[in-house]
Amino acid sequence: MNIATPISHACCDHSFEPEHLHATVSQLFKPSGVDGVYGRTGAYESVIEALAALISSHRPQDAEVFRFAPVMPRASLEKQGYLNSFPQLIGAVSTLTGSDRDISKSAAKYENGGDWTEDLKPSDLVLAPAACYPIYPIAAGRGIVPDEGYVFDVAADCFRHEPSRHVDRFQSFRMREYVRIGTPQQIQDFREPWVERAKGIADAIGLSYIVEVANDPFFGRVGTMMANQQREDALKFELLVPVRSAQSPTACMSFNYHKEHFGEVWGLHNAAGQVLHTGCVAFGMDRLAVALFVTHGAKIADWPAGVRQALRL
Ligand code: AMP
Ligand code: ZN
Numbered sequence: 001m002n003i004a005t006p007i008s009h010a011c012c013d014h015s016f017e018p019e020h021l022h023a024t025v026s027q028l029f030k031p032s033g034v035d036g037v038y039g040r041t042g043a044y045e046s047v048i049e050a051l052a053a054l055i056s057s058h059r060p061q062d063a064e065v066f067r068f069a070p071v072m073p074r075a076s077l078e079k080q081g082y083l084n085s086f087p088q089l090i091g092a093v094s095t096l097t098g099s100d101r102d103i104s105k106s107a108a109k110y111e112n113g114g115d116w117t118e119d120l121k122p123s124d125l126v127l128a129p130a131a132c133y134p135i136y137p138i139a140a141g142r143g144i145v146p147d148e149g150y151v152f153d154v155a156a157d158c159f160r161h162e163p164s165r166h167v168d169r170f171q172s173f174r175m176r177e178y179v180r181i182g183t184p185q186q187i188q189d190f191r192e193p194w195v196e197r198a199k200g201i202a203d204a205i206g207l208s209y210i211v212e213v214a215n216d217p218f219f220g221r222v223g224t225m226m227a228n229q230q231r232e233d234a235l236k237f238e239l240l241v242p243v244r245s246a247q248s249p250t251a252c253m254s255f256n257y258h259k260e261h262f263g264e265v266w267g268l269h270n271a272a273g274q275v276l277h278t279g280c281v282a283f284g285m286d287r288l289a290v291a292l293f294v295t296h297g298a299k300i301a302d303w304p305a306g307v308r309q310a311l312r313l
Contacts, residue, residue, distance in 0.1 A: 017167055017244065025167045025290070027298045035163040036171035043300055047289045048174065050311035054205070055176055055283055056153075058197060060190075063151040063178060068134045070157040070172075071125040076137060080265045082129070085226070088219050089160040091127035091171075094120035127159035131175040132280045139181055140266035145276055149182025151190070167290055168243045168250040174285035180278065181268060184259075187279040191255050194281045198239050198253050204310040206303075207241050207291055210249065214238040235259070241291040252287045256280050 017025070029038035040048075059065075071093060077083070082090065096103045096119055106119035128134070131154045139150055155176040163171055180190040195211060202209045214236045215227035230236055235257045240249035256279055262268065263276040270276060296303040300313055 017165075021167055021244065021294060024293050024298045028290070028293055034171070035165050036169060038170075044289060044293070046313065047292055047300065047311070048285055050313050051205075051283075051285055051288050051292075052155075052176065054201065054311060058201065059153050060151045060178060063153040065153045066135060066138070068128060068131060068154060068156040070128055070159065072128045072134050074122070074124050074126045076133065077126050077129075080133065080136075080262065085218055085223070086129065086216070089129055089162060089217070091129075091159045091161050093123045093125040093127065095123045097121050128156045129158055129160050131156040131158060131177045131282070132179045135179055136181075136262040136266045136268065136278065140268050145181060145268055145270050147270060149180065149186050149276070152179040152181075153177075154179060166244060167294070168287055170286055173287070176283040176285055177280045179280040181263075181276055183270070183274070184277045187257055187277045191257060191279050191281070195237060195239075195255050198255070198281065202239060202241070202252075204307075205288075205292060206307040207252075207288075207295055209239050209241050209252075211237055211239050214251065214254065241287075241295075243287070243291050243294050250287055250291065252284050252291055254282045254284075256282065 028041055028044040030041070032038055074092065077090070096106050096116075102119075106116050109116040109119070132152075134156075135152050135154050139145065139152075153176075155174065157172060158175045159172050161171065162169060178190075178194070180187050182190075199209065199211065213231055213234050215230045216236065218224070218226040218230075237255040238251040239253040239255075241252045243250040243252075258278045258280075260275050260277055262278045268276040268278070292303075292307075296307060300308070303313070
């Protein structure tokens with residue numbers, strides 16, 4: 001018989017972080033037993049909600065709102081080339097299938113000290129690694145994109161397989177995005193002002209930051225070349241906030257230009273037959289919330305009045 005073992009808290013404490021960080025985050029998160037996945041307190045969630053409202057107040061005119069599930073079709077991820085770019089981050093849903101007899105045989109393996117997980121079969125779902133991925137096939141499904149293009153407001157609970165004990169890196173985290181689909185000029189006209197607007201949001205909530213050119217964690221040796229190219233072409237900028245340290249600040253928002261990638265994958269085109277470009281501005285909601293608590297303290301009541309006013313807290 002299997003004896004239940006107590007969850008080891010060593011696997012998800014933050015005691016290796018500087019003392020002030022440890023003291024702050026231990027008031028916000030309760031360990032789940034797995035690094036990068038936590039129970040969140042009501043105070044923490046009130047900040048997430050306040051941030052969401054603040055970001056909504058900057059919603060572009062005409063933006064269409066969609067909220068997505070934490071899972072998305074595996075076929076979509078495959079089609080858009082995620083297996084080449086970021087296979088190390090994938091989390092896929094697997095299930096027990098077959099007859100009731102097959103399923104109970106598999107489940108009984110656990111009680112008998114065996115490995116029930118060897119019977120899991122991949123389902124047609126993966127965990128969503130970014131909030132914007134489901135929007136491109138939806139937009140493409142409408143047919144020819146109107147000349148003014150599209151703007152979307154999307155959000156999802158995202159998963160990335162990057163277990164970590166650092167306070168700013170989760171496996172499961174909330175992402176909010178504004179997404180633009182249009183001509184290269186329309187994407188540029190969208191992205192550039194957003195960098196300035198995002199700085200204004202960070203100013204309003206009392207976060208210090210730098211904005212720098214960045215790259216995605218493309219996989220492997222080819223990935224290193226892709227990352228270099230991405231930097232050279234300035235396709236990604238990040239707004240970085242000193243959370244763990246000033247030397248390695250944390251990307252809390254990102255400003256991405258995907259060029260024609262999603263347009264080609266999903267067949268997004270205008271009436272003239274041009275393949276359209278896409279871009280997005282992404283807000284790491286949990287990173288922004290952690291940055292606020294680390295900057296202003298664990299007790300919201302003690303935060304600067306201006307910050308609380310901006311967040312209506
Ligand atoms: P990216 O697509 O990597 O630019 O991610 C969009 C935003 O999500 C980033 O700017 C971060 O704020 C946030 N983010 C990315 N990875 C993580 C993670 N492991 N934990 C928490 N937030 C994350
Ligand atoms: Zn995006």
